[in-house]
Amino acid sequence: MEMDLTLDLWGVENPEEELEKVRQQALQCTACRLAETRTNVVFGEGNPRAPLVFVGEGPGEHEDATGRPFVGRAGALLDQALRENGLSRKHVYICNVIKCRASVVENGRVRNRPPYADEITACHQWLDKQLTIIQPLVIVCLGAPAANTLIHKNFKMTQERGIWFPCHYARYAMATLHPAYILRQEGESYQQNYRLLVQDIAAARQKVIEAKKEPKTTLF
Ligand code: SF4
Known part of the structure; x- marks a missing residue:
């Protein structure tokens, strides 16, 4: 079944324009040290009227190079899991907690690193907007770091994956496995974890359908 993409009555009047204004501001951001090493600000992309938003931790090498979220192997796996649920990027919006790549040079090679707390705090203005x-x-x-920011601190993926929580920014929020984590698994473990991702996206899709039938007054 095609997901209903009609503008919800409680949405802002012109989210495309508003989001583009914020994106243009974010592209100039120098609020934390990651501005010094990034190639591109990876603001996020997708449908500004999407009822379903995916939030990851931060851009990696391919995202930094292209300025687009989830474009490497992890992005391809996410696209595949969306497709299995009859969804594509035009149905959803995808972004990250931080908008610039956090990296470290080790043995002459640039590697991803988790963002520091002060970088997450500095970048929250963009996710918030x-x-x-x-x-x-x-x-x-997508992954525990995003859940730590949007659901609650010290999120335990093994115990809390797939559970619905209240969230400041949406009626419902849940966390599932990050596609990059799934790609690090092998054999049966890879298959099992990938099925969990597909299953959680299916649950999220169903939650959107149910939430659309709920009265507006329960939004926050
Ligand atoms: S990570 Fe966020 S706060 Fe830091 S420079 Fe990039 S956009 Fe600005």
């Missing part, structure tokens, strides 16, 4: 404009019904956090 994004999600406030989009006003999704459902947020899916």
Whole structure:
């Protein structure tokens, strides 16, 4: 079944324009040290009226090079899991907690590193503006770091994956496995974890359908 993409009555009037204004501001951002090493600010992309938003931790090498979120192997796996649920990027919005690549040079090679707390704090202004404009019904956090920011601190993926939580920016939020984590698994473990990702996206899709039938007053 095609996901209903009609503008929700509680949405901002012109989310495309509002989001583009914020994106243009974010592209100039120098609020933390990551501005010094990034190639591109990876703001996020997708449908500004999407009822379903995916939030990951931060851009990696390919994202930094292209300025687009989830474009490497992890992005391809996410696209595949979306397709299995009859969804594509035009149905959803995808972004990250931080907008610039966090990296470290080791043995002459640039590697990803987790963002520091002060970088996450500095960047929250952009995620806050994004999600406030989009006003999704459902947020899916990809990996524990995004869940730590949007659901609660010290999120335990093994115990809390796939569970629905209240969220400041959406009626419902849950966390699922990050596609990059799944790609590090092998054999049966890879298959099992990938099925969990597909299953969680299916649950999120269903949650959107249910949430659309709920009265507006329960939004926050
Ligand atoms: S990571 Fe966020 S706060 Fe830091 S420079 Fe990039 S956009 Fe600005």
